[in-house]
Amino acid sequence: MSEKNHVICASCGSINNVPAARMADNPVCGKCKKPVMTGQPMELNEAGFNRFVSKSDQPLLVDFWAPWCGPCKMMAPVFTQAATQLEPQFRLIKVNTEVEQNLAGRLRIQSIPTLAIYKNGQEVIRQPGAMGLGDLTSWARSHA
Numbered sequence: 001m002s003e004k005n006h007v008i009c010a011s012c013g014s015i016n017n018v019p020a021a022r023m024a025d026n027p028v029c030g031k032c033k034k035p036v037m038t039g040q041p042m043e044l045n046e047a048g049f050n051r052f053v054s055k056s057d058q059p060l061l062v063d064f065w066a067p068w069c070g071p072c073k074m075m076a077p078v079f080t081q082a083a084t085q086l087e088p089q090f091r092l093i094k095v096n097t098e099v100e101q102n103l104a105g106r107l108r109i110q111s112i113p114t115l116a117i118y119k120n121g122q123e124v125i126r127q128p129g130a131m132g133l134g135d136l137t138s139w140a141r142s143h144a
C-alpha cells in the first residue's frame, strides 16, 4: 500500500488523500466533513462506477445485481455485512444492471449476481453466482 491513498468520499465524491496509517481511523472528508467511508455498500451509476474504477486506490468489490433476481436479494444482506468487514481495505459497490444497462453491456455481465474485483483501474477477477459471507470475504481478500 502506498503512503497515501486516494479515497473517494461516499457522500460528495471528492478524492481525499488519506495516509495509509490513518485508513482505519474513520477518516473525514476534507470537503464535506462527512466520513469518507460509511461501512455500507454504495449504489453507483455508470459515471460513479467509472470514477471509482479510475480514481480509487482502494480495490473495489462490486455486486452486479437486479431487482427481479432472487439470488441477488439473498446476496444483499451478505454484501452489506461484508462491507463492515472489508472496509477500509476494500470499497463495496453495487450496480443495478437493470438501470445501468449500458454499463452492464459494456462489461459483458452475462449473469447476475456477478461479483467482481477491480484494482488499479482493471478488473482482476469476476465470479458469477451468490456467495456466503465467509466465502465472499476470503475470496475478496485473496485478490486484494
Ligand SMILES: [Zn+2]
Pocket: 009, 010, 011, 012, 013, 014, 029, 030, 031, 032, 033, 034
Ligand atoms: Zn465528502
